[in-house]
Amino acid sequence: MHPSLERAIAKYMPDGLIPPEYKEFISVIDRAYIRSEEDRTLIERSLELASKELNERNKALKQKKQEVELEVIAKTKELHEKVIDLAEVNAKTELVFNSMGEALIAFDPTGKVLFFNERAHTMFALTPSVVGLLWTDIFTLEDKNSHPISIELALMGKTPHSENAIYEPLVYLVAKNGKRIPVAITSAPLIVGDHPQGWVTLFRDIKADLEIDQAKTEFVSLASHQMRTPLTAIKGYTSMLLEGDGGEISDKQRIYLAAIERSNNRMVDLINALLNASRIELGVFAIEPKPINIVEVADIAITELNVQIVQREIVFSKNYTEVPNTINADPHLTKIIFQNLISNAIKYTPKGGAVSLSLSGTPNGLSIEVSDTGIGIPKNEQSKIFTKLFRADNARITETEGTGLGLYIVKSVVEESGGEIFFESEENKGTRFFVSLPVSGMKQRKGTRGLQ
Numbered sequence: 001m002h003p004s005l006e007r008a009i010a011k012y013m014p015d016g017l018i019p020p021e022y023k024e025f026i027s028v029i030d031r032a033y034i035r036s037e038e039d040r041t042l043i044e045r046s047l048e049l050a051s052k053e054l055n056e057r058n059k060a061l062k063q064k065k066q067e068v069e070l071e072v073i074a075k076t077k078e079l080h081e082k083v084i085d086l087a088e089v090n091a092k093t094e095l096v097f098n099s100m101g102e103a104l105i106a107f108d109p110t111g112k113v114l115f116f117n118e119r120a121h122t123m124f125a126l127t128p129s130v131v132g133l134l135w136t137d138i139f140t141l142e143d144k145n146s147h148p149i150s151i152e153l154a155l156m157g158k159t160p161h162s163e164n165a166i167y168e169p170l171v172y173l174v175a176k177n178g179k180r181i182p183v184a185i186t187s188a189p190l191i192v193g194d195h196p197q198g199w200v201t202l203f204r205d206i207k208a209d210l211e212i213d214q215a216k217t218e219f220v221s222l223a224s225h226q227m228r229t230p231l232t233a234i235k236g237y238t239s240m241l242l243e244g245d246g247g248e249i250s251d252k253q254r255i256y257l258a259a260i261e262r263s264n265n266r267m268v269d270l271i272n273a274l275l276n277a278s279r280i281e282l283g284v285f286a287i288e289p290k291p292i293n294i295v296e297v298a299d300i301a302i303t304e305l306n307v308q309i310v311q312r313e314i315v316f317s318k319n320y321t322e323v324p325n326t327i328n329a330d331p332h333l334t335k336i337i338f339q340n341l342i343s344n345a346i347k348y349t350p351k352g353g354a355v356s357l358s359l360s361g362t363p364n365g366l367s368i369e370v371s372d373t374g375i376g377i378p379k380n381e382q383s384k385i386f387t388k389l390f391r392a393d394n395a396r397i398t399e400t401e402g403t404g405l406g407l408y409i410v411k412s413v414v415e416e417s418g419g420e421i422f423f424e425s426e427e428n429k430g431t432r433f434f435v436s437l438p439v440s441g442m443k444q445r446k447g448t449r450g451l452q
């Protein structure tokens with residue numbers, strides 16, 4: 001029997017006599033006591049186990065927490081270092097951008113300023129508020145004659161949509177404070193993935209380069225001018241010798257003197273071309289238009305080239321239609337235009353070919369056309385044909401004599417006097433040069449020198 005029940009029976013039935021009708025009842029109670037005792041023990045054990053497990057979990061959790069805390073500390077440290085690195089990279093990039101000698105501006109695809117460096121700030125007298133403004137609000141671009149240049153030409157081109165950077169070697173930038181700076185521009189697209197995000201443009205101040213160029217041109221001008229005096233003396237004395245002024249000369253001596261004369265003439269032509277090119281570059285050549293008979297000027301140029309026409313057996317034709325009696329033009333410069341275009345046509349046309357000069361009066365002015373059936377200009381070299389000193393490959397092979405200055409001079413003269421020049425050409429078929437002068441004739445241009 002359970003001890004608690006025994007104690008209760010002893011208390012209430014001290015004589016130990018249990019009435020038989022209670023025996024069954026007491027035995028039920030005894031079993032209940034025993035079961036409750038077992039349940040209690042079970043509960044206590046379960047509680048003990050649960051608390052043990054809880055303790056262990058707590059311990060594990062605490063450990064985990066410590067581990068996580070350590071990891072967080074390590075990560076924070078790492079992040080901090082990265083932030084410092086990034087700030088350093090940023091500072092370096094900014095330092096590089098701001099130490100650049102060139103002005104740098106980044107634009108979005110609509111032409112609004114995204115970013116500019118320190119040099120841009122000083123070069124264009126910018127304020128920080130220009131970010132977000134359109135480029136046209138902060139500067140304008142001009143060519144050397146102060147004609148505005150559109151952004152398509154100078155900055156953008158096809159840039160945001162193309163792979164290639166564009167380069168403009170000489171553009172004048174006019175800042176909002178009126179400062180006019182000669183700059184070379186390099187513009188490249190800003191492409192993220194496949195998407196154009198705008199473009200970035202570098203402006204290099206080329207004032208010093210232009211001054212060096214000017215000094216070089218002045219040197220060429222001076223040197224060519226000085227060289228003309230001895231060449232003129234050689235020419236004079238050679239022709240005197242050839243004419244027998246120095247006494248009789250033998251046939252051999254005549255051949256040698258004729259060779260000296262030819263070379264000297266070539267040298268004079270070269271020196272004159274150099275002098276003209278330098279006068280054009282220095283901007284000192286004058287255009288003095290007056291009413292002239294253009295047919296007469298053209299005919300004089302043709303007559304002077306007659307020897308070459310005959311030598312090369314060229315079939316020369318003239319076609320003059322509705323040419324005005326007089327046109328306002330500089331006679332000397334007009335002759336230079338005819339001489340260059342016609343002598344080129346003769347020079348670059350094989351023996352027996354045809355050259356023609358057409359002059360026609362149009363409602364827009366005067367149109368000059370010089371065409372030939374010569375070697376033509378290769379397609380891939382046509383864009384460079386008016387460039388100073390440029391000679392096409394086929395021309396170098398067929399005609400070794402040439403300076404590459406003639407067309408440069410002609411184009412400068414035509415354009416400075418308000419006209420236009422262009423050409424059409426097909427290799428081995430022929431070339432046609434077109435010059436047009438406005439009805440008003442050539443524009444006057446003040447200058448201290450003429451062209452030779």
Ligand code: ADP
Binds near residue numbers: 393
């Ligand atoms: P050059 O002294 O070489 O003739 P120009 O400046 O007069 O110099 O011409 C430049 C180049 O243009 C020539 O070298 C030649 O390649 C090309 N050219 C000019 N005119 C003609 C023409 N009528 N036919 C073919 N090529 C020409």
